Amino acid sequence: MPAPELPVQLYGLERSVYTRIARLALEEKGVPYALQEVEIFGPAGVPAEHVVRHPFGRIPVLRHGGFMLYETASITRYVDEAFDGPPLQPATPGERARMNQIVGLLDAYAYRPLVWGVFVERISAPRSGRAPDEARIADALPSCERALAALTALTTPDQPLLLGPSPTLADLHLFPMLRYFALTPDGRAMLARFTRLDEWLKRMDLRPSVEGTRSVYERTEA
Ligand SMILES: N[C@@H](CCC(=O)N[C@@H](CS)C(=O)NCC(=O)O)C(=O)O
Numbered sequence: 001m002p003a004p005e006l007p008v009q010l011y012g013l014e015r016s017v018y019t020r021i022a023r024l025a026l027e028e029k030g031v032p033y034a035l036q037e038v039e040i041f042g043p044a045g046v047p048a049e050h051v052v053r054h055p056f057g058r059i060p061v062l063r064h065g066g067f068m069l070y071e072t073a074s075i076t077r078y079v080d081e082a083f084d085g086p087p088l089q090p091a092t093p094g095e096r097a098r099m100n101q102i103v104g105l106l107d108a109y110a111y112r113p114l115v116w117g118v119f120v121e122r123i124s125a126p127r128s129g130r131a132p133d134e135a136r137i138a139d140a141l142p143s144c145e146r147a148l149a150a151l152t153a154l155t156t157p158d159q160p161l162l163l164g165p166s167p168t169l170a171d172l173h174l175f176p177m178l179r180y181f182a183l184t185p186d187g188r189a190m191l192a193r194f195t196r197l198d199e200w201l202k203r204m205d206l207r208p209s210v211e212g213t214r215s216v217y218e219r220t221e222a
Helices: 017-029 048-053 072-082 093-127 134-154 169-181 185-191 195-204
Strands: 008-012 034-037 061-064 067-070
Touching (some): 017 169, 072 169, 093 134, 093 185, 169 185, 185 195
Antiparallel strands (some): 061 067
């Protein structure tokens, strides 16, 4: 007899940055879930059944019973508010605003240069038989630098994580992006100059939620 379906399903890909952000929230909250792999990057494009879940064809999408949700920042807030477990959002309006500001900054200004501009060119392109586009990398690096400087300025000083002693949704949103960036020599060289973020990355790397969501790229890290 098939196992009963878990109430929380996440449609995405293990190697996807945004899927991992949602998974980190589920793992930190201790919510059981099933990851349903949806290959959106294949030659056939986004599967038709996924466009029904997400009109823009992106991942992840969360299903909780009959409730469907896309957009990762909405998913992680929902996971934090709908389930028991350690709170992932600060209590005061000011701290909460700072957390949301970091999440917004990452979506708007950091994801594209860190992940597509540097990581995809330097790591995934060669693995799929294509030479890195050096011009694209060179073009992305100043945006990466600006994003890391802005992030550093928004963190709370002398705290182990970005805004305090325990993770918030801002830590979970940044981690997969910066982890991929740090797999590249360009990223490591830049992070050596952003010691607050470099130390934060090493601390986050020890969390069980991170260990439980490693992607193929980290497992075969050079
Ligand atoms: N705004 C979306 C962005 C999600 C996103 O860009 N996910 C990537 C995978 S990490 C994706 O689906 N990329 C496909 C594409 O860019 O066409 C969210 O917050 O969920």
